[in-house]
Amino acid sequence: MIHACISRAVLLGIALALTACTASRQPVTAVAELDVPGVVELSDTPFFAQQDYQCGPAALATVLSSASVEVTPEDLAPMVYLPGRHGTLQAELLAAVRRHSRIPYVLLPSLDALFAEVAAGRPVLVLQKLGIGPFPAWHYAVVIGYDTTAELVLLRSGTDARLVMPVDHFLAGWNRADRWAMAVLNPGEVPAKADLNHYMKAAAGLEEVGQINSALLAYEAAVRHWPDAVLPRLGLANLAYQQGQLAAAELGYRDAIERGPGDVVARNNHAEVLLKLGCTREAADEIEVARVLADGGPFAGVVDSSADRIAAVALKDNVSVCPVVFEPAARVSLSR
Secondary structure, X not given: OOOHHHXXXXXXXXXXXXXXXXXXOOOXXXXXXXXXXXXXXXXXXXXXXXXXXXXXXXXHHHHHHHOOOOOOHHHHHHHHXXXXXXXXXXXXXXXXXXXXOOEEEEXXXXXXXXXXXXXXXXXXXXXXXXXXXXXXXXXXXXXXXXXXXXXXXXXXXXOEEEEEEEHHHHHHHHHHOOOOEEEEEOOOOOOOOOOHHHHHHHHHXXXXXXXXXXXXXHHHHHHHHOOOOOHHHHHHHHHHHHOOOHHHHHHHHHHHHHHOOOOHHHHHHHHHHHHHOOOHHHHHHHHHHHHXXXXXXXXXXXXXXXXXXXXXXXXXXXXOOOXXXXXXXXXXXXXX
16 A cells, blocks of 8 residues: 555645755745735744743744643643754654644745745744854744835744834744744645645644544545645545454545546555455456556566556456446546
8 A cells, every 4th residue: 555645745846844944946936926915914823932942832832832732832842842952853843733633734935835825814934044144043934914115024022022124124033944834724624835746745644643533634635726636535545444444444435546547656555545445356457557657667676566466366256246337437548
């Protein structure tokens, strides 16, 4: 069985390490030209003044509280603060959000995406690299508003409940931190400027830490938002498979294949669930399609392993008693 998000992430060349965003920096659009409301301030955003070196817990408490999680920096510090580093890494922030059954969504590295999220009512946690010289200061703050006409950004930052900063000053520090920014979503919410792969990576993180119900809500939201995409349907089918709901999983994989007949992951996993259901012949047909699609690619080894397992069952039991009644899933050309 191939995990949906891991598999697609490999195919699409997306790094799985949940660290700083490494996407290429997008050019700065003139602030006045951004497709967002002109002035926004989330004045009800909670404020937690940071203690020494603990901007991470303070900023995280701010965005989690805005997502209806009752938490304080003191609650979060044992989870995210690294005394040896006198600070917090992004990975710890992401993990802490998941532990609270929320989705840590890393934004696309653009001012447009950042302001759009704030305009949607979500404060955004950002990483900044401040200062000059050989000892710059890494700092987490929370963007709570902006003014496109005056070209200002509003932040909860350090001991400042309302820090007003010119956009160019903000960008100077944010650019040096690779424009890393994170919004906290409730399961079932989709970001204002949503990117499918970023979102599914965030949702899959919930599944990986056992937050199954939250992951389910996230995948369902993705299906609604991207109705023609394969990946969210794979996520739902994989959840059903892991919970022993084989008939639902089979339907889910078939649903994914209808939208992406050439998706090797959907084909492989569909073959696996057909085998579990006793549909040996149907599984053999499906895994052969998957083998042709894999053809020396990153999933060839996994698909070959599935094919060997299906062939071994077929040798022992040459009668397929399949309880599934369905029209054959969409086919692809098997010519090489």
